Amino acid sequence: DDDPDSYSNIFGNAKTDPTKADQTRLIQALKKLTAYEDLVDVVDVDEVIRYFVVHNYVCNGDSYTGSIIHNYYLHESDGQLSMIPWDYNLAFGSFQSTDATDTVNDPIDTPMSVSDPDDRPMWGWIQSSEEYAEMYHAYFAEFLDSVDIQGIIDEAYALIRPYVEKDPTAFCTFEEFETGVETLRTFCALRTESVRGQLEGTIPSTDAGQREDSSSLIDASGITISAMGSMGGGGG
Numbered sequence: 001d002d003d004p005d006s007y008s009n010i011f012g013n014a015k016t017d018p019t020k021a022d023q024t025r026l027i028q029a030l031k032k033l034t035a036y037e038d039l040v041d042v043v044d045v046d047e048v049i050r051y052f053v054v055h056n057y058v059c060n061g062d063s064y065t066g067s068i069i070h071n072y073y074l075h076e077s078d079g080q081l082s083m084i085p086w087d088y089n090l091a092f093g094s095f096q097s098t099d100a101t102d103t104v105n106d107p108i109d110t111p112m113s114v115s116d117p118d119d120r121p122m123w124g125w126i127q128s129s130e131e132y133a134e135m136y137h138a139y140f141a142e143f144l145d146s147v148d149i150q151g152i153i154d155e156a157y158a159l160i161r162p163y164v165e166k167d168p169t170a171f172c173t174f175e176e177f178e179t180g181v182e183t184l185r186t187f188c189a190l191r192t193e194s195v196r197g198q199l200e201g202t203i204p205s206t207d208a209g210q211r212e213d214s215s216s217l218i219d220a221s222g223i224t225i226s227a228m229g230s231m232g233g234g235g236g
Contacts, residue, residue, distance in 0.1 A: 002027060015073070026076050033081060033121050036128045044082040045135075049126060051083045053139045056111045057191065059103050060088055061095035065112040065123060074122070083122060092187050093225045100223035104190045108140065108198050109133075109205040141199055149188050157181050176227075183227040187220070194218040 004011055004023040011018055029042040064072045073084035093103030106112065117124030126132045164170060164177050197203030203217060204210045210217065
């Protein structure tokens with residue numbers, strides 16, 4: 001409805017002090033989003049698709065696409081909605097996943113626990129039309145072709161390695177840190193291979209498709225997910 005009190009979970013947790021006009025504008029945007037109407041007016045299409053490209057690549061179950069549906073900020077500006085990423089320390093399957101092959105091949109068109117896209121309207125609108133779904137796939141291909149993922153890992157590793165080695169409060173050994181980095185390198189290489197296959201159609205890009213035909217999935221059985229971290233905090 002149009003009563004701001006019906007949206008207490010949003011306005012009661014707002015990081016700004018919303019005015020009545022802010023509340024009205026956001027409610028109308030949410031209504032159109034839920035109905036998948038006038039999407040270009042109420043969603044920052046380009047930004048949100050790019051958000052989900054990266055988000056679905058890193059397999060973060062502790063998130064909007066996970067079972068708890070949290071750990072994100074919904075941002076509204078001039079009636080348009082977008083997503084601000086937050087809390088990715090349990091990405092790469094380290095939230096609840098134990099099967100590395102399942103995680104590496106997480107289907108890009110039915111990510112994580114999203115069985116019904118209408119339950120996640122900020123994701124579902126992308127799948128609501130062939131045009132948006134094609135944009136999502138095109139941006140995913142662009143991401144794989146233009147982002148040096150291994151280079152990003154190398155840069156971060158070089159930056160923090162000496163501090164990890166000297167940290168008297170470290171919650172893992174330096175050897176475990178090194179193992180985690182190497183596991184992350186391998187995970188990303190295999191994840192890239194799987195996503196390319198999904199985009200090219202050689203690997204199913206949905207849960208149902210992968211259940212029907214698992215023969216083409218990338219084998220990641222040699223990876224131990226917990227080496228990259230776990231819900232146990234420092235336990236690894």
